[in-house]
Amino acid sequence: MPMPPVDLSGEANWTEFDAPSLVGASLRFVSGEPEGDRYRVRYYRNADGALRARIWFGPETEGPPGHAHGGSMAAVMDEVLGLAAWAAGYPIVVGNLNVDFRNLLPLQQVVTVESEILSTSGRKVMVRGRICKGDTVYAEADCLCITIPEQAAAELAGKH
Numbered sequence: 079m080p081m082p083p084v085d086l087s088g089e090a091n092w093t094e095f096d097a098p099s100l101v102g103a104s105l106r107f108v109s110g111e112p113e114g115d116r117y118r119v120r121y122y123r124n125a126d127g128a129l130r131a132r133i134w135f136g137p138e139t140e141g142p143p144g145h146a147h148g149g150s151m152a153a154v155m156d157e158v159l160g161l162a163a164w165a166a167g168y169p170i171v172v173g174n175l176n177v178d179f180r181n182l183l184p185l186q187q188v189v190t191v192e193s194e195i196l197s198t199s200g201r202k203v204m205v206r207g208r209i210c211k212g213d214t215v216y217a218e219a220d221c222l223c224i225t226i227p228e229q230a231a232a233e234l235a236g237k238h
């Protein structure tokens with residue numbers, strides 16, 4: 079039986095962010111089934127322009143009984159923090175991702191992924207993020223993104 083609809087609405091001062099128009103439609107692993115039983119995702123920019131995501135972890139992301147698989151949280155961090163760099167104007171791929179799992183994440187609830195660009199140096203863009211709900215932090219991550227040449231970026235984003 080399909081899961082009921084979930085409320086992925088953002089905060090009042092957020093604006094919807096159209097990821098496929100920026101990076102193409104390839105990000106299906108996390109974002110590809112908006113009515114499926116794995117993840118349901120909606121992207122936003124907050125008032126400062128930083129990327130935010132509302133994400134529902136469905137039953138197909140299960141690891142420990144009733145809770146999200148650590149890899150499912152890592153996959154979300156990979157996509158959201160990489161996309162955060164693109165959204166900030168840096169065409170990148172992810173070179174390194176470190177995830178700290180802080181609390182077990184119960185399935186079938188909507189959580190927020192926050193991101194911020196920490197620094198840039200040469201081709202390196204450091205992005206930090208966390209998966210949270212209210213005061214509870216489920217995971218935190220540091221993501222090293224590496225900028226790629228314009229032609230490669232255009233090909234990745236399906237704009238060649």
Ligand SMILES: CC(C)(COP(=O)(O)OP(=O)(O)OC[C@H]1O[C@@H](n2cnc3c(N)ncnc32)[C@H](O)[C@@H]1OP(=O)(O)O)[C@@H](O)C(=O)NCCC(=O)NCCS
Nearest residue numbers: 156160170171172173174175200201202222223224225226
């Ligand atoms: C990331 C990648 C583009 C880097 O390769 P490259 O273009 O040849 O670049 P380099 O190896 O010269 O690295 C560029 C810089 O980033 C640093 N860097 C690259 N990968 C790194 C890593 N995993 N950890 C730390 N530093 C790293 C290098 O040390 C170098 O730093 P420097 O400029 O100070 O010398 C390449 O390894 C790659 O494509 N990896 C696969 C990415 C991927 O599949 N990501 C998941 C999907 S998005």
Ligand SMILES: CCCCCCCC(=O)O
Nearest residue numbers: 101156157160161172234
């Ligand atoms: C072409 C857009 C790339 C955005 C980040 C994807 C992260 C990953 O696949 O590891």
